[in-house]
Amino acid sequence: RIVSMESMNMNKVMLLVDFMGIGEDFVFHLEAKYKCVIEVGELVDALDKEGIEPPLDENIIHSFISSSSYLDTCTPILERIVLRDEDSVLPGGIERELTKKKYKIKGEVWDVHQDDVDPFPSSPHAHNYDENVVMHLGTGELYRSRKLVGKVNKKHFLRLRALINNVELPTLEI
Known part of the structure; x- marks a missing residue:
């Protein structure tokens, strides 16, 4: 999904920058671990709605995914x-x-x-x-x-x- 920077708040922009800095292979790793399709934009939105602020790292993302209802919104990978x-x-x-x-x-x-x-x-x-x-x-x-x-x-x-x-x-x- 294409998102204009104007429509994003600064927290979302910084979360997205941090997420992308972790690496593209990390998305593949998340999908393999949690058995669902991870859409980066939707995950960043969910992190922002929960009030999570940068800096972002792998542990913060894993903790959020495993303790929130985020997985309920994902398409499962069988x-x-x-x-x-x-x-x-x-x-x-x-x-x-x-x-x-x-x-x-x-x-x-x-x-x-x-x-x-x-x-x-x-x-x-x-x-x-x-x-x-x-x-x-x-x-x-x-x-x-x-x-x-x-x-x-x-x-x-x-x-x-x-x-x-x-x-x-x-x-x-x-």
Whole structure:
């Protein structure tokens, strides 16, 4: 989400600067630990509403998340699959997103969600936030903004499904 500096109070600006100074990998770490999607802007808003002031560090953030109702507002991550670059399941023909990556890590990250506000295209389904695509876990079809943009190669799709352990997958339709 894009926020203009004019609409933010100085405390929020300083919290955001401190948060970004901790590092992008920290968001990945938070999501792995708390099993939910962490939106930096929303977390900074919540910290500000609680009256937390800079300087900010990892311990303050962990303490806030674990002692507040913040996790109730996050989209749960049922499982996270990290693939190396050479194991990518995204087909070569799909147009890549040009937005900045949320976190830096080698390879692809697929977050499996169930009971999302929007269960499209399947429940559960997998998000690749770096590329802004969602995968139907029964067919391997890839969507961006509800528009079909490609389909995962059958071999790669079956390999990805085999890595998902903690979730009952939709019926295979390939």
